Amino acid sequence: MKRDELQKLLKDMSLEEKIGQLVQIPGFMIEKGAVLTGPAMEMGFTEEDLFNAGATLSVFGFDRIKEIQDDFMAHQPHHIPLLFMGDIINGYRSVFPIPLAQGCTFDPALAGQLAAMSAKESSASGLHVTFSPMVDLVRDARWGRVMESTGEDTYLNSCFAKAVIEGYQGKDVADADSVAACVKHFAAYGAPEGGRDYNTVELSERTLLDDYLPSYHAAVDAGTEMVMTSFNTINRIPASGNAFYMKDVLRKQWGFNGVLISDWAAINELITNGICREKEEAATLAINAGVDMDMCTPVYASSLKKLVEDGTVSEDLIDESCMRILELKNRLGLFEDPYHHADNRNADEVILCREHRELCLKAAEESIVLLKNRKEILPLAKEGLEIAFIGPYADNKRLHGVWSMLAEEEDTVTVRQGIEEIAQNNTVTFAKGCRLLDKKYPLYGFRGRVEEEDVDDEELLLDAMTKAKRADVVVMLLGEHPCHSGEAGSRADIRIPKPQRRLLKAIAKVNSNIVTVLFHGRPLDIRGVDRRSKAVMAAWFPGIEGGRAVARLLYGETAPSGHLAMSFPYCVGQVPVHYDSFTTGRQYTGNDENRFQSKYLDIPNKPLYPFGHGLTYTTFDYTDVELSGDTVTPTTDITLNAKIKNIGNRAGTETVQLYIRDLYGSVVRPVRKLKGFKRITLNPGEEGTVSFVINREMLRFTRADMTFDAEPGDFYAYVGTNSATERHLKFTLTE
Ligand code: NOJ
Numbered sequence: 001m002k003r004d005e006l007q008k009l010l011k012d013m014s015l016e017e018k019i020g021q022l023v024q025i026p027g028f029m030i031e032k033g034a035v036l037t038g039p040a041m042e043m044g045f046t047e048e049d050l051f052n053a054g055a056t057l058s059v060f061g062f063d064r065i066k067e068i069q070d071d072f073m074a075h076q077p078h079h080i081p082l083l084f085m086g087d088i089i090n091g092y093r094s095v096f097p098i099p100l101a102q103g104c105t106f107d108p109a110l111a112g113q114l115a116a117m118s119a120k121e122s123s124a125s126g127l128h129v130t131f132s133p134m135v136d137l138v139r140d141a142r143w144g145r146v147m148e149s150t151g152e153d154t155y156l157n158s159c160f161a162k163a164v165i166e167g168y169q170g171k172d173v174a175d176a177d178s179v180a181a182c183v184k185h186f187a188a189y190g191a192p193e194g195g196r197d198y199n200t201v202e203l204s205e206r207t208l209l210d211d212y213l214p215s216y217h218a219a220v221d222a223g224t225e226m227v228m229t230s231f232n233t234i235n236r237i238p239a240s241g242n243a244f245y246m247k248d249v250l251r252k253q254w255g256f257n258g259v260l261i262s263d264w265a266a267i268n269e270l271i272t273n274g275i276c277r278e279k280e281e282a283a284t285l286a287i288n289a290g291v292d293m294d295m296c297t298p299v300y301a302s303s304l305k306k307l308v309e310d311g312t313v314s315e316d317l318i319d320e321s322c323m324r325i326l327e328l329k330n331r332l333g334l335f336e337d338p339y340h341h342a343d344n345r346n347a348d349e350v351i352l353c354r355e356h357r358e359l360c361l362k363a364a365e366e367s368i369v370l371l372k373n374r375k376e377i378l379p380l381a382k383e384g385l386e387i388a389f390i391g392p393y394a395d396n397k398r399l400h401g402v403w404s405m406l407a408e409e410e411d412t413v414t415v416r417q418g419i420e421e422i423a424q425n426n427t428v429t430f431a432k433g434c435r436l437l438d439k440k441y442p443l444y445g446f447r448g449r450v451e452e453e454d455v456d457d458e459e460l461l462l463d464a465m466t467k468a469k470r471a472d473v474v475v476m477l478l479g480e481h482p483c484h485s486g487e488a489g490s491r492a493d494i495r496i497p498k499p500q501r502r503l504l505k506a507i508a509k510v511n512s513n514i515v516t517v518l519f520h521g522r523p524l525d526i527r528g529v530d531r532r533s534k535a536v537m538a539a540w541f542p543g544i545e546g547g548r549a550v551a552r553l554l555y556g557e558t559a560p561s562g563h564l565a566m567s568f569p570y571c572v573g574q575v576p577v578h579y580d581s582f583t584t585g586r587q588y589t590g591n592d593e594n595r596f597q598s599k600y601l602d603i604p605n606k607p608l609y610p611f612g613h614g615l616t617y618t619t620f621d622y623t624d625v626e627l628s629g630d631t632v633t634p635t636t637d638i639t640l641n642a643k644i645k646n647i648g649n650r651a652g653t654e655t656v657q658l659y660i661r662d663l664y665g666s667v668v669r670p671v672r673k674l675k676g677f678k679r680i681t682l683n684p685g686e687e688g689t690v691s692f693v694i695n696r697e698m699l700r701f702t703r704a705d706m707t708f709d710a711e712p713g714d715f716y717a718y719v720g721t722n723s724a725t726e727r728h729l730k731f732t733l734t735e
Helices: 004-013 015-021 039-043 048-051 063-073 099-103 106-123 144-148 154-169 203-214 212-220 243-253 279-289 299-309 315-331 354-367 415-422 456-469 498-508 527-532 546-554
Strands: 021-028 053-059 085-086 179-188 226-229 259-261 369-373 387-388 427-431 475-478 514-519 535-538 618-626 638-644 651-661 672-683 687-694 713-720 728-734
Touching: 004 315, 004 427, 015 021, 015 048, 015 299, 015 315, 021 048, 048 299, 085 315, 099 106, 099 144, 099 154, 099 354, 106 154, 106 354, 154 179, 154 203, 154 212, 154 672, 179 212, 179 243, 203 212, 212 226, 243 279, 259 315, 279 299, 279 315, 299 315, 354 546, 387 415, 387 456, 415 427, 415 546, 427 456, 456 498, 475 498, 498 514, 498 527, 514 527, 514 546, 535 546, 618 713, 618 728, 638 651, 638 672, 638 713, 651 687, 672 687
Parallel strands: 021 053, 053 085, 179 226, 226 259, 387 427, 387 475, 475 514, 514 535
Antiparallel strands: 369 535, 618 638, 638 687, 651 672, 651 713, 713 728
């Protein structure tokens, strides 16, 4: 539709119709065609609201979507198509590693390919919008939603935000293989106090500006069609009613012209948050603050008409929001084709096709992080060993992460299946060893209580012990349940569940050659695991090809290359922990006899494994690390070059990381900040050069006077394999 046609359409629409476009109805309320069911009525939606609605979510499968779309369009006075949205977080049916694992690839281009694959399967199945990516910066492993972010670093998150949005949206959202992206949760949802979901966020303005906001900004610059608000407060004002951040920052400063949707019921929650007394006040605050669409509550639907009629809310505001929603529908091409090409396609041809499975495998292999490998116990020899694979993840199909609603167990390759494909000349045995969950702590997931098969604990343990005793090497497959992370998945104890800790302890008594592979949605407290294992792999929730990826990495069919996108804390008492902390007046010197330093009495300051850490099956030597000059000016950049040589016997990939430290500033500066990273793959004996440009722009920050710019002075450029590298060179920035 041309712009003047859209404008004409808007003019022709009644006020009720325009308000209707601002409403999203949950999919579970629509049954058998577009009939409103019980819960919808209970929530206060009326039949009229339903047929005026602008969008729905979580309706899956093209036949169902088509049935609803046809019914809606037949009833909607101007036959305006409905937007179908859904939470496709890490793949539609071809499920790939969770976002935090993707962050560990340090390979945004790969994440872009994964997003494109996800878009292809989603759009072929009729979806128009995915509620992804989540780009919230995360520093507290207790928060369950760290699994949905690419981690603790501002720059890394921004690179992934851009790549993923471009992957989803392709060249044009109207194309058959594209979906519109919705970046979330604006803003700073990743910093709830104490890691407890939905909790208050308290951040300094500078931390917000320099650390938390850039990834959303990158998403806007990459052209995200939608933005979702967050549940938390910013500066004590709930994000969904925060005019400053939504209007001044997002729209005016960043130029965002797309649709801003509230998170689920977040407008209604302005009431429980103690900001508004009732629905009309909440609707007034949210629409004035810039929220275009109300996700899944009838606050807009039931209040806005009266508010416009009595002059509280201007009709122009309704028109603006409605127009943005119509424009999105138009950019998706829905006025010409309300099914977004899905009726001409056979989704089964794309879903789980060979290329998609291959990409899932590549992503799983690249995202798994080898944390430790003592005495090079890994890779496992393919012949002559007896290996016991023990633990609740030894033969488990739940490798998807909590958001993968369309994942089918039959799609997934378990570790056992992966091992059996490779280890034909090994004697391999498998044992579950114990239940995954602690019976004492019932776990409630998105769909009610998580039930575990009833097992005989003694029998399981005995079987595992017998197999472990005989084996040359024991591989333990342990971890969290997928429902331990994700939304409302906060934990104060971030160890693996007790039955598994007990199992590991028992096995370690009869066999000391232990390799542990972990499945999890967050960095865990793994001190006990680490102590008892010669090697540890963080496999996250790796998706449908996860079992095959783990097997291939264990046997060295491919080499690990993942690096941590989020630090593994020493223990939970240390969180939030992140590599880019600030210098203090009493920096820890390493001398524990001096009490008056910024340190703990009972644990180290350093995390167990720092951001950026990751091993492989070879070693890299860094030589000839040089700067092309020692002075950066507004018009002169310098280049850092480093020669990297593979000095081991196997091919491997190194992720070379550049960090910069600003030695003195008008405000306290972080001890270092990631400014660049590059992956380089080298054969044994091979050498390559990695270069990074250092310019004035990357040295900017929010200064004492709140302006955003660099300050002349001295800097260190660190280069190495993780955020703890000490290898550095000095340079100066002059005016
Ligand atoms: C609430 C979650 O916070 C958000 O991330 C999600 O997209 C919506 N629910 C819709 O399911």
